Amino acid sequence: MTGVADDDVDSGTDVEVGNDFDSDDEFEDSDDSLPETELPADAEPLTCPYCGFDLPEETQYRLHLGLEHYGRLDEAEQEGFKESYRSENDALDRFRIIALGGLVLLYFGFLVVYALLAA
Ligand SMILES: [Zn+2]
DSSP: OHHHHHHHHHHHHHHHHOHHHHHHHHHHHHHHHSOOOOOOTTOOOEEOTTTOOEESSHHHHHHHHHHHHGGGOOHHHHHHHHHHHHHHHHHHHHHHHHHHHHHHHHHHHHHHHHHHHHO
């Protein structure tokens, strides 16, 4: 229903505005492909200048810019993205090692419990 309503609005205003509105149209299309998110009422989100997506933290903002709009970024922003990406990757590696260690401990814990109860 809302898609039909949006189309009606687009066709109505297209005649009046022209090229400027076409670029807004692209932003609306990219908004549709983004996941729906909710921010707390007291949060001050950082808004993406290219697609209007709200992000709660600086790190997530830089990651979004790099992943979605890398070609449009200047050198400093690209460097910020790479730095954020590396630190995110390191954090993921740490999580994987800790998760694997937890699974190994759980496995051998159950094995020891089984060995004690079966004896
Ligand atoms: Zn964006």
